[in-house]
Amino acid sequence: MSPGACGAYKLFGVRAGGACLWQGLRRDHRRRGPVMRVRGRHGMAAMREGGLRSVNSLVSALKEFRCLTDPDSRALCLDLVAMEMETTSVPVRGHRVTDYFLVELARECLENVRMMRALRASLAVLAPDTDAMEHLDSVVEQMTARPVLPAPAAGGLRSLLEDLEFGNLGQLCRAAAGPLQEVPAVTGPWHAFEELSRMNARPDGLPPGLALVEYLAASAQPLRRADALRAWADEQARELDLTSQLRSLRQQEWHAAPAEPDDAYLVIRLLPQEEPGRYELSSWHQYDPSGWHPARGPVTQVTAATAERAVQELVFAAEEEWKDARCIHLEFLLGPDDLNLPVHLWRKELDSTMATPLCMDYPVVVRSLERSQTRRWHRPWNQRWQIFTGRPELARELVVEGQDPDSPRSGDPAALLARLQADPHVVALILNSPPGGAGEGAYEALAAWRAGIPLVAWDRRPSRDPALVQHLRQKSDEASGDLARLREAVTKLRLDAHTIDSAEREHHPGQHVVLVWDDPTRPVETQGRMTGPDEGLGSR
Incomplete structure (x- = not known):
């Protein structure tokens, strides 16, 4: 950065590179x-x-x-x-x-x-x-962080922005702010400029507010308005001695493909407390096409009775903030005793006459809190995920007590673990019974975490519906037969359950299927293990 730019930043209490x-x-x-x-x-x-x-x-x-x-x-x-x-x-x-x-x-x-x-x-x-x-x-x-741009200059910008509308405004704000700063929900271009003007400089030295004007100019109509926005940006860049940085950004935008809507993720952690039925609820928000940079939300205390409403409020906030997102994914980070919670059936619009399950509007998956906090299990987890994403033609599934001749049997978790460790291409496992407590499903899930299996599914009921595996495979075939589409297959199966008569719905496997979709490249939980070391599969 030039001396002039550095001086401008010192004047307003902000320095390049995020210092403040x-x-x-x-x-x-x-x-x-x-x-x-x-x-x-x-x-x-x-x-x-x-x-x-x-x-x-x-x-x-x-x-x-x-x-x-x-x-x-x-x-x-x-x-x-x-x-x-x-x-x-x-x-x-x-x-x-x-x-x-x-x-x-x-x-x-x-x-x-x-x-x-x-x-x-x-x-x-x-x-x-x-x-x-x-x-x-x-x-x-x-x-x-203090505004870099003087008040008169900002005032002249307001008339250029007030009547403009951008369908992807949130995405433009995140691009302008850079990957390390969280952008709050904004109501329009001028509000967006005000919010970004309070932020620190980007790694390239540009104030986020100035970068936002450049991004807005690239999408503004009519063209004379776009030209006026660029002229305004040029004048401010000259005052701050940032002309070369602004031209570099403009060149990148000129040659860049139009921005496409991206997927957003709301990760919700329910951390059990000492008192039974109480949880610490944390959340992380991710909507950044440039990479995985989740922003942590507030921490609250909830009970088993109030958790559903607290999640509803998080979902409402996500809908308001990410109105330009292609899809909002809900991911619940749960401990071993809570994996079978029917979080996909938790509802929103609770105060209306037609509360609807979350799974009708969003892909809802579970993540293992136990595995995320046990670092010694992460190496095989990463290895299988790399096969799943990098060599999908090699990826395969196993069904405990399945109809295939080579399906592992239930009742012997050590043998299941050995079977999984012997085949590094297995990335998906369907349990014979739900985890939680001290049943067979708990040991099957533990074997999956130990072996690094990223995709795990089960029926929430005490015994698995014989048709569940067939339904999942049928939906996967409809989605090109790719295990990478298993999440979409589960979402469709759940929607199918809600298209039939309510009296029959409770018998449909889509009402009870749970899917763990655990991507080790998207961590949010970085703490140490939850409990003491296990002494083998029989120790729990």
Whole structure:
């Protein structure tokens, strides 16, 4: 980057490559006194931008720290904050209601840079949770980034954007922001520009707001409006000494194929808590054609009775945010005792007279939380996935207690594991009974995880419908007979179940089929194992 560009970024508190004022807070969290350099009131003003939106964003990040949701531990956290600030107390009351406490804490942090810095240092001591800390850093980084473009220039842009409509606006925003920044839902081009103007520079040095204008110009009609947008972008690039970077982006867009809608993914994790029937619900949102860059959503506590409604709210938010997505996939990351939950039959529009199962609108699959958290099982998992995606003609399935002469028998999980390990081309396994508890299905599923099988299916009922395998193979044949289309086959089978009379629906295999579709190249759960080491298949 040229000296002029660097100077422009320093002026507004943002530097190329994603650096911002918050990095100073992280780097210097052990120092005493203020650490901001562009600083004083400028730093606090930057964090106040957004008003209640900033408070809400910071509260959502702070909720992920358990030490702030427990009255005893949050009192200790406030003591540490006061110690770091070299004062006897901090102006935050110990509300009994957690949300009230977090709102007041967030407000004080946004008003006081030193307190924000002291809070992070204290959380690093009490709760060194990588995911929660990264989320907090990301939220504050978004709030501390200041607009690069001066207000008069932005005002002149508004008239050019206000009456334009783009069907793929969300996709253009994500491309303009770059792969490392999450883009909130936007209502129109001007709103999109406002949101991206608060973000840090892209790796190529361009402010995301300026890059967005270039992307919009490539799709704008009529052509004279596109020319006006490019002229506006050229003028701002000259002021910031970023002309070469903007021309490079324009050249890429000129030769690029038209953007096609892409698939979006909502991954929902239900982490069992010590109290039976209670879960920690986390979610990750992914809609980025450039690669797998899931953004973590807020963490909430749910029960078996309230989980369905909480998932509905996540689905509603995804629909509003990803209205230009080709397809929204729902993936549930479940522990070993919850794999048989009927998550595909959980409903949306719960408050209407016609609540509908999720599987009628989305492909719904399950992922193994146990395997994701047991790293020693990942090598065979990756190897089989590579065969599944790279050499699909070699990929094959096995059916426990199937009609084929070489089908493995049930009741001997060690023999099943040996059979799977002996054939590296097996990528799909159909269980004889559902997992969960201490039944045969639980051991069959464990053998599948140990052997690295990425696709696993079963009937939720105690015994498998003899017609299930036939139905799945028929649907796969309709989808070109490719195991890669098994997800579509299950989706169609579930839809078939809802086209027949409700009295017969409960007997249709599509109502009860569960599919694990576990892609090791798309991780979200990176923690260690859930339990102690197993001592073999018979230890569970």
